[in-house]
Amino acid sequence: MSFDIKHQVSGAVVALGAGVKNGHFFLLWWQSVVRSWQRRKMIAALSALDDHILHDIGIHRGEIELFVDRLDDRELRMIPVVPEPKSLDLTYADLRRAA
Numbered sequence: 001m002s003f004d005i006k007h008q009v010s011g012a013v014v015a016l017g018a019g020v021k022n023g024h025f026f027l028l029w030w031q032s033v034v035r036s037w038q039r040r041k042m043i044a045a046l047s048a049l050d051d052h053i054l055h056d057i058g059i060h061r062g063e064i065e066l067f068v069d070r071l072d073d074r075e076l077r078m079i080p081v082v083p084e085p086k087s088l089d090l091t092y093a094d095l096r097r098a099a
Contacts, residue, residue, distance in 0.1 A: 038076040042068045 046054070046064045054060065059067050068076075 035073065035076065038073075039068055039071075042071065042076055042078075 043064055046059065046068070047061075049057075051061060054064075
């Protein structure tokens with residue numbers, strides 16, 4: 001009985017090895033740092049959503065990290081399109097109009 005064992009090497013590891021030879025180690029390291037930061041930011045944004053909204057998207061709360069891991073670099077750079085909430089700073093004129 002024989003077994004064939006195949007090792008899967010991620011593209012990042014291969015690119016890192018090539019980058020060291022070409023002197024681009026810092027660039028590859030920086031890209032890794034940025035991707036990690038974008039990944040954490042996306043996980044935090046999705047975790048902040050309500051369970052009903054996550055269900056509408058098709059994600060269960062326990063699958064958020066797996067979902068984010070499958071995103072490519074372009075998708076990790078997405079910016080939420082939800083408008084920022086309006087400021088609650090009321091001026092004196094606003095209060096007079098309300099009265």
